[in-house]
Amino acid sequence: MEAQSLLNNKPERAPLQNDLLLRAARGEDVERPPVWLMRQAGRILPEYRAVRAKMGGFKDLVESPVHASEVTIQPVDILGVDAAIIFSDILVIPEAMGLPYELVEKVGPRFPEVVRTVQDLKRLRTNVDPEVHLSYVLDAIRQTKRDLAGRVPLIGFCGAPWTIFCYMVEGKGSKDWALPRRLLWEQPAFAHSLLDSITEASIAYLQAQVKAGADLVQIFDSWAGVLSDGLYAEFMMPRLQRMCDALSPLVPVTVFAKGGAHLLPQLADLSCHTLGLDWQTDPRKARQLVGEEKTLQGNLDPSILYASPEVIRKKTQEMLSNFGTRRHIANLGHGVYPDVNPEHVKVFVETVQKSA
């Protein structure tokens, strides 16, 4: 009922009062770098945990537009970040394709069913319709845009085809993803087919997110780091390019390939606006490899937020100086760790915001 009313209610789009993120992504002049944090909407905030405690489980929260929207906006209110990112999970795509996921507390994601053969692919839904199969995310985006009322941009996201492929094949987390990598060599036809299906669903999903109000989209390739240059070029780059080509005429696009320092030379050729860097990647070297035509996002070591405020300030300033003032979106090099003190997160955010 609520979902239906949201669907019928065309979201109002207040003009953005803070569009630093979008200007930095497009390479326009900015007074200072914008700053947000991966996983900012989540366990670090007591206010999040209070909402979470009212829900049955993590998925109930993801699937409740009102509550997902509430926790999406919390870090804007509490931490003062320059962007919101919709509270959701990359695993909603496999679920929309017909493989439901579970999130087991302290263990991680689990898929009761997986796909490992061409035969298995017949069980998957083709033609994922985001307005039908992922309406809860789109409703959450519409709700969030209304409630943000233009204060900061809203980031939409999805997983990269490789990362989603890993979960759909393995069915759970893995250190080295040997099984999905095995299938690239042993069953390339299966791999290409599944990767294509994921890519098509993801493009439709991101386009629907933009239509619902996302001002920028980020593609998370969390497991890029286990692939060699050659495999990435053959299996992943054409699909990422397709995604960037489909989205970048609409909104700025960010690609974050974790562990992917070795992939930067090829990622630089994507038609995206921004490349995310993990904390192991040197910003100066990344700039040399990538050239001047992309914005770089990152990359403070998330573990530095365990240090004292003085150390956090010093390391954040060092990071800012390594990136330089042009085409930089300040962030951590990976998601914020859940047991970090929110006051320490504020020190990071404020250090960037005072750097003008």
Place this chain on the structure above:
Amino acid sequence: MEAQSLLNNKPERAPLQNDLLLRAARGEDVERPPVWLMRQAGRILPEYRAVRAKMGGFKDLVESPVHASEVTIQPVDILGVDAAIIFSDILVIPEAMGLPYELVEKVGPRFPEVVRTVQDLKRLRTNVDPEVHLSYVLDAIRQTKRDLAGRVPLIGFCGAPWTIFCYMVEGKGSKDWALPRRLLWEQPAFAHSLLDSITEASIAYLQAQVKAGADLVQIFDSWAGVLSDGLYAEFMMPRLQRMCDALSPLVPVTVFAKGGAHLLPQLADLSCHTLGLDWQTDPRKARQLVGEEKTLQGNLDPSILYASPEVIRKKTQEMLSNFGTRRHIANLGHGVYPDVNPEHVKVFVETVQKSA
């Protein structure tokens, strides 16, 4: 009784019939690159599984010199590799220091007790004496040297201080090792103290391995990849340097920092002979970063051994050509995966050996 007789029996050292590994490590001329595989002594071989089935568990095998020696030599007989590596585990060092490990089938290592504060460190054994606390490894080395009778060199090994620190703090495997990284920032005095203890025990252990007969030693930094340049330089490099300085006058030393492509510029300064490369690292770029004074080891993507023999041959030849003929020890970019067909491993080994 058996252990005692081994200790009293000074091992005979037959001259090496195949010393390709040692010559390649020292940068001397070789007819072709030597080849061995990380984790070659282990689950890939049915012959290993037969020995393993007779034992109570993995640790019983590690702690039985006769059987550890038997499985150490199996890959020399069956796969025809140019080196043996003693069958053991990097976690014997925490155990010798007073933190016993368990290996849980299909889960991985577990430590019933961990150390996380300066107070906890008082529970650890200082002055680890390898001949007392790790005699089973030294006995296995002596036995293996006798039985190999000079056919190929025997490699000894240990974990790097950071990797051992990770396990002693976390108590089990982890994706990002956030807790041990947190302690580097929050409790640097604890971290430095524990890292020093690990370093001292590891030096004594490697020296004892050499005395027992190891012809080359490798230091495995399996979790180097989660550390930024700066933390690695501050916490790890002085300790690795101490280890290399202590060992490299005795035997060639290899340092393998997995995920450590970003660390190569500093690793190049170590007084070791060889640096191992994972499969994500481009051999040509690594050579540029490291210079001409080191041997490089690696780095075929272990998942390529799932491909057809034709593809394995082609990719192995490509790898050989990327490394060039000088100062290269052929290997995979990480341990061989346990479910790989041994015939495919032979294709890899033979392709290198026919490359002369």
